[in-house]
Amino acid sequence: MEQNITWERGEYWVTTDKSKIDIHFVHSELTQLFWARGVGFDKVKTAIGK
Numbered sequence: 872m873e874q875n876i877t878w879e880r881g882e883y884w885v886t887t888d889k890s891k892i893d894i895h896f897v898h899s900e901l902t903q904l905f906w907a908r909g910v911g912f913d914k915v916k917t918a919i920g921k
Contacts, residue, residue, distance in 0.1 A: 889921050
């Protein structure tokens, strides 16, 4: 069984727990970046493994 890990510092956190990741937010933020424009939602979803 895979163990999830979460690191927190102040209001920021990094996690390996996929259930805590807001995939719609991640996709929205990524598509604002010049190197990720045009990346489809399904590609982001697959990359996160959700």
